[in-house]
Amino acid sequence: MKLTQYGNIYFINSKVIFNPKPVKPSIINKSFQFAYEMAFGEGHHRVHRTGGTEQRSTLDIFRNTLQGKIAEAVVHEKLATNGILCEPVDYGVYGEGVWDDSDLDYSGIKISIKSAAHFSNLLLLEAEDWNKDGIYKPNNDNSEASALYDYFVLVRINPSTNVLFNDKMDNESLKTEINNQNWMYDIPGCCSLKTLKHIIVNDYVLPQNAMLNGKTKMDAANYYIQTGSLKSIDRLISNLKETLN
Numbered sequence: 001m002k003l004t005q006y007g008n009i010y011f012i013n014s015k016v017i018f019n020p021k022p023v024k025p026s027i028i029n030k031s032f033q034f035a036y037e038m039a040f041g042e043g044h045h046r047v048h049r050t051g052g053t054e055q056r057s058t059l060d061i062f063r064n065t066l067q068g069k070i071a072e073a074v075v076h077e078k079l080a081t082n083g084i085l086c087e088p089v090d091y092g093v094y095g096e097g098v099w100d101d102s103d104l105d106y107s108g109i110k111i112s113i114k115s116a117a118h119f120s121n122l123l124l125l126e127a128e129d130w131n132k133d134g135i136y137k138p139n140n141d142n143s144e145a146s147a148l149y150d151y152f153v154l155v156r157i158n159p160s161t162n163v164l165f166n167d168k169m170d171n172e173s174l175k176t177e178i179n180n181q182n183w184m185y186d187i188p189g190c191c192s193l194k195t196l197k198h199i200i201v202n203d204y205v206l207p208q209n210a211m212l213n214g215k216t217k218m219d220a221a222n223y224y225i226q227t228g229s230l231k232s233i234d235r236l237i238s239n240l241k242e243t244l245n
């Protein structure tokens with residue numbers, strides 16, 4: 001289902017209510033160490049979103065990386081508790097020019113994990129990163145990386161990392177603030193590569209500078225899927241079990 005559009009303003013019309021579950025402290029601790037090294041240490045992340053104009057600060061990179069790694073870890077745990085044993089979560093810190101080709105790997109099946117704040121109701125994919133065949137263009141010229149993802153899973157995190165850590169840049173201050181939070185998550189749903197191709201062909205796009213819900217300006221163009229259009233994570237688990245049986 002497409003967003004409701006009035007000129008340059010887009011409104012969500014198919015939502016899933018946030019259904020919080022606790023994040024294990026071990027996941028928070030590992031994700032914090034990873035995010036800190038990627039933002040303030042030896043790691044490397046892009047300062048611009050693909051097609052975007054806003055430059056991310058080091059603190060923004062930390063926030064985004066923390067949220068993303070928490071999301072990856074909770075999906076890994078969810079799948080493991082249902083007998084789907086993916087490759088271990090990668091907490092390796094890489095420099096410029098080196099990155100993971102997928103978030104989770106289950107016997108060669110690539111699963112991309114997308115994260116958002118708890119109040120979000122969109123799975124977003126930066127439009128300039130994908131071609132009409134659903135190929136992830138940044139990996140397309142890398143012979144050692146996969147350019148096709150089989151599934152996409154959306155995870156929402158509370159609290160939103162975008163409102164935390166104001167002007168707190170040192171390790172201990174950040175760690176203290178993280179440990180003072182009650183971290184929760186949910187998995188509103190997932191989709192397949194087939195769905196990604198469908199939204200690309202049918203122009204499910206939030207354009208650059210569009211206003212989402214009349215108040216959030218889009219820095220870059222994004223393909224989108226509303227949470228109400230996603231499939232249950234249980235469907236993914238069933239599909240994965242069937243694939244290798």
